[in-house]
Amino acid sequence: MLIILTFESNADRQKFEYLFNQYKRLLLYKAYGILRDCALAEDAVSEAYIRIYRNLNKITDVQSPQAVSFLITIVKNTSLTLLDKRKNTDAYDSFDHESDGFDLEKSILSEVITNDMLKLVDRLNEDIRAPFLLKYAHDLSHREIAALLHITENNVTVRIHRAKKKLAVLFKEAGYGHGK
């Protein structure tokens, strides 16, 4: 299928062209780091920019660090998809409804977000970190995340739940909530 890029306004066109010209080489570098193949890296980044084009309205400030984070999240997803290391979606089709029993906010409400806490987010697998960030950092709905990552909405819900549950465990292990 031939995909063509049309823009509703010059502002959208300029926004896309800025994101493309400014970050294409970095995204290629990152995709190559995952795929170890130049042609596949180009395919991954090309697909990523198509998805970025379809979600241009989610990027308000193209010069913000959040915009770069958004781009890299998408490129990692397209690269890993090409690498065929996605986990079987059946594994994410259901989850237990038990409470994690750990109320994060009560425990660290008075604490600022520290670099150590951000490192805990780093420890999440990309499969579950991506939808978590897309929802909470970039305010995408579950439907929008599903369309962006090419997974089902149910899958999105499950992965976000897994991310939050894993974070709760990591925070507990790191001693947060015990007066650290």
Added chain:
Amino acid sequence: MAMENNLKNQPQPDPNEGFFKALARAYAAAEGNALREEQADLESSHRLPPGTGLDKKIKRKQAAGRFRSYALRTLPLAASLIIAVWVYNGYVATKTPYSSGPSAGASSADSSSAAADSAPDTETELLRSGVAFVSVSLPAGYQVTGIDYDNRQAVLDIENIENNRIVLTLTAGGVLENEGYTAVSLNGGTAYGMVRNDYSVLTYHKDGMLYTLTSPYGCEDLIEISKNIL
């Protein structure tokens, strides 16, 4: 009791939503800043790939989009012009001797002459229909940049989004000469192609018209255009 059960069964808001938002936003900001620093470092040490292949892929899609937008804007005007040309030609045809049918009592010789004289008219109509058909059948990324009529032929100049030129000649009732050509199956029909060092040719018959396409840039464009015709 029933009300309490109902409340228990309703999904409870996650008390950690606010924290997760703050955490995710801080992470995205930190990640973005780290990536920009990394990009600056990679650029200064010339370790970033050039990305020229990616340029071609994305900019081709953008150019096709620009052409599509232009085509959509001008399509009503183009359609109106084509209809106006048809109507005008129909009007002119009624005024030329060639278009007059045999009058009552005319001799058989006169009838034959009149029939023969109407042939060019039919061919002209056929050519114009062929030209109109090609114009609306071109795939995305191609546009007609010029049309010339000469005797029993119409010659269309076509360009793709990379400004590569293709010439399409329509010949009403033309004879297909395929000696030295290779038969190519296309959409259930047969076309004949030839590739030389400095040009390629693709030719075929359809609806009484001979289509001949030539290009100095290889046969991909010729096949792409012909997919919507044959």
